[in-house]
Amino acid sequence: MSFFSSMIWIALSFLFFTVMVAVISAWKTRDDKLDTAEGYFLAGRGLPGIVIAGSLLLTNLSAEQLVGTNGQGWASNMSPIGWEVGALFTLFALALWFLPTYLKMGTTTIPQLMEARFGRGTKLMFSFVIVVMYSILNLPVILYSGAVVFENIFDISGIFGISKFTAVAILCVVIGIIGGCYAIFGGLKAVAVSDTINGIGLIIGGLMIPFLALALLVTRPPAAVW
Numbered sequence: 001m002s003f004f005s006s007m008i009w010i011a012l013s014f015l016f017f018t019v020m021v022a023v024i025s026a027w028k029t030r031d032d033k034l035d036t037a038e039g040y041f042l043a044g045r046g047l048p049g050i051v052i053a054g055s056l057l058l059t060n061l062s063a064e065q066l067v068g069t070n071g072q073g074w075a076s077n078m079s080p081i082g083w084e085v086g087a088l089f090t091l092f093a094l095a096l097w098f099l100p101t102y103l104k105m106g107t108t109t110i111p112q113l114m115e116a117r118f119g120r121g122t123k124l125m126f127s128f129v130i131v132v133m134y135s136i137l138n139l140p141v142i143l144y145s146g147a148v149v150f151e152n153i154f155d156i157s158g159i160f161g162i163s164k165f166t167a168v169a170i171l172c173v174v175i176g177i178i179g180g181c182y183a184i185f186g187g188l189k190a191v192a193v194s195d196t197i198n199g200i201g202l203i204i205g206g207l208m209i210p211f212l213a214l215a216l217l218v219t220r221p222p223a224a225v226w
Helices: 007-028 037-041 049-059 063-075 081-105 110-118 120-154 156-160 164-219
Strands: none
Touching: 007 120, 007 164, 049 164, 063 081, 063 120, 081 110, 110 120, 120 156, 120 164, 156 164
């Protein structure tokens, strides 16, 4: 086994990319003012278009797609792609109709829009429902999927001599804390910058997959691959 296919290389490359993203995000947000809603949630309205696009891409693309949807597509058929294709129409509606309304009203968050249009009670109810939905439906799936990937790649349970369930549970907590630090201490800009960098790596890695798969099929007979 060559060095570039060893666990040491995988761990070093992962640590290098993770630290690089953290350093760049911290450097880009070093002078930001996070004591106002505009600075915290809108990054002072100073994000360039490519960073906004990168953040949108990574906000809509996480472990639930990379692991769950891909796995479902592999196990069944290509029908899971309809879930992501349908999101295009929602984004079009957001860009063409809803976003101009947000900008015209000067709101920085959806709860603020709800308060301006329907009152404080609707704002509190909407915020409560969103927090509960993300806490119960979205975040557990995302954290679990990411933790399973890390466990399968690095064999955390084998390294520390613990059960796979314990390893996945610990990884969920660690991933949640690290991800939360970006949002809590860096605001939207830190999240957007890190999403953009990760998005570049994701695009490069995604484009490499078909070429690596074709190379594997060429060098090995189908029976050996399957």
